[in-house]
Amino acid sequence: MIHTWLSPAKINLFLYVTGIRSDGYHYIQSLFQFLNYGDTLTIIPNKKGTIELFTENNSLLNVKNSIIVAAELLKEKAFYSSGKESSHFGAEIFLNKKIPIGSGLGGGSSNAATTLVVLNNLWKTKFTLKELATLSLKIGSDIPAFIMGNTTIVEGIGEILHPINREEKWYLIVYPNIPMLTKNIFSNYSIKKNAKKKPIDFLLKSQFHNDFENIVKKKFKKIKKIISMLSLYAPSRITGTGSCIFSEFDDKKSAQKIYSLLPHNVQGFIAKSVNISPLHRAFYKRNMQFF
Structure with missing residues (x-):
């Protein structure tokens, strides 16, 4: 049976930089919240x-696309660990893209995570x-949170996860038609002298x-104007290092x-937050195993 899977968007309810490694990666603390909205993948x-x-x-059809990179990475690991012929690990992947690129909603990371989780099941690689x-x-520091599939506090460079439950809210997501590259935003950020990791409860x-x-507001007056307008009605801010603004209701x-x-x-859409990723909910509903 062929299934189509939701590759959900996320918002960063908060995002703080707590340091920088010698290789240029930034240490962060962030709260990842999944939405019941996203791309779909048929694999x-x-x-x-x-x-x-x-x-x-x-524009997504190139070898550096996160979906292809994720599938090839899993294939390589599966080949060496299983001893099966590489021909066993193939797939046609159909992407229906709804999450804007460079929006801060995690579309590329989510796509990679969905690819890894679903192919792990279909190929029976049992990781x-x-x-x-x-x-x-x-592949990317945001992907582990999508794979584990819970509302979570993310620390380190994305590898330290603290799952939590939050009251599910409704969000208005606004995309001002401005794509952003994460590396460009990070390159403009200067680490604060007093930046340090804080207790989660705090x-x-x-x-x-x-x-x-x-x-972002200094560089893009349009985004600053939208945040100012939305903040008259509800708490509003950007998500991640992208251009999308969210308002909570x-x-x-x-x-x-x-x-x-x-x-x-x-552009804009309305979505509800969920404590368990829609991808994981689909696995539970279909009685399929993650392994």
């Missing part, structure tokens, strides 16, 4: 040993989620903030009311 295994990606967005999460750090009780927001009706006030030159 069909084959015995040809080829991995092919199909999507209407031609645990923790093993997949460790493997995924070779972070959860404090007012949430994103350390990159002032940089207690109910869908309130989010819809503010959504109707948005200018015509921006």
Whole structure:
């Protein structure tokens, strides 16, 4: 049976930089919240040993796409650990892209995570989620959180996860049609002298903030204007190191009311937060094993 899988978006309810490694990677503390909205992936295994990606967005059809990189990485690990012929590990992957690129919603990381989790099941490679999460750090630091699939506090460079439960809220997500590259935003950030890791309880009780927001607002007046407008109605800030702005509401009706006030030159959608990733919910519903 062919299944289609949701590759969910995330928002960073807060994001703080706590240091920098000698290799340029930044240490962070962030709260990852999944949304019931995202891309979809249809993955069909084959015995040809080829991995092919199909999507209407031609800019995504290159060997550096996170989906292809993730599939090839899992294939390599599976080949050496199982002794099976490499032709056993093939797939056609169909991507329906809804998460804007460079938005801070984690689309590329989510796609890679969904690819790893689903192919691990279809190929019967039987790696645990923790093993997949460790493997995924070779691709990107946000991917482990998507693989483990819970609302979580992320620390280190993305490898330290502290799952938590939060009250599920409704969010208005606004994309101002400005794609951003994470490396460009990080390159403009200067580590604060007093930056240091804080206790999780302290972070959860404090007012949430994103350390990159002032940089983004200074560089993009359009984003600053949208945040100012939305903040009149609800707590609003950027997510991750992207250009998307989110506003938090207690109910869908309130989010819809503010959504109707948005200018015509921006995109937006409304989504509910979930404590368990929709990808994981689908596995539970279909009685499929993660291994």
